Amino acid sequence: MVNNSWCNNANAVILAHACSPNLELPALKFRPFYLPREFTSVIINTGYIPPQANTETALCELHEALTQSQTQHRDASFIVVGDFNSANLKRVVPKLYQHVIFPTRENRTLDHCYTPYQDSYKALAHPPFDQSVAALQDTLDDTDWNMFRHSTDDVSKFTEAVVGFFGKLVEDTIPRATIK
Known part of the structure; x- marks a missing residue:
């Protein structure tokens, strides 16, 4: 693993x-x-x-x-x-x-x-994972998907916009660790 x-x-x-x-x-x-x-x-x-x-x-x-x-x-x-x-x-x-x-x-x-290394890692408190999933689900449910459909006729630009949106959602919702 x-x-x-x-x-x-x-x-x-x-x-x-x-x-x-x-x-x-x-x-x-x-x-x-x-x-x-x-x-x-x-x-x-x-x-x-x-x-x-x-x-x-x-x-x-x-x-x-x-x-x-x-x-x-x-x-x-x-x-x-x-x-x-x-x-x-x-x-x-x-x-x-x-x-x-x-x-x-x-x-x-x-x-x-x-x-043994005092400042090697800083743990950050995040909401429990089940609450992160719920927050992610709420955002997906509340998203106006027509906004993406009507923004362009180009499939590549549409895909880029949706993938960027998902990236931002994950960045804002899923806990991250910073390692020194």
Whole structure:
């Protein structure tokens, strides 16, 4: 499930997979097409700590897995993402920065993204995806399609206008990420 424009499957490797009643943590190593010279690869750890888990045990297991991965791959860029429920990863790995600093589910921040790079990523709050789809649908329903039909007799210009309109709708409605 890796975007082929970022990294192909030949450059993606499963490093490890921790699975216990307290923690699920696959670790994946990628060698993207474009990567700053100081990094040999990108290692993404995707964690899940269930609500009923022993949080202390889960954090210990997570710390051990991350430390082992960082020791073995010193020149890799590390990203830790996931749903940690009530656990706070900063307690066991204080040198990582949490990039999601707003509620992601009601008044709680369940979705986390940690890296060792303080200003490398800025997460932006957007409406839930189902609300984005509803806003997009409302705009499409309210559009005066005759405006496009009557604007020109040239099929190429008509197509260009409609495609431009859809592009603008997507730009205004679908969340985007800016990466430094």
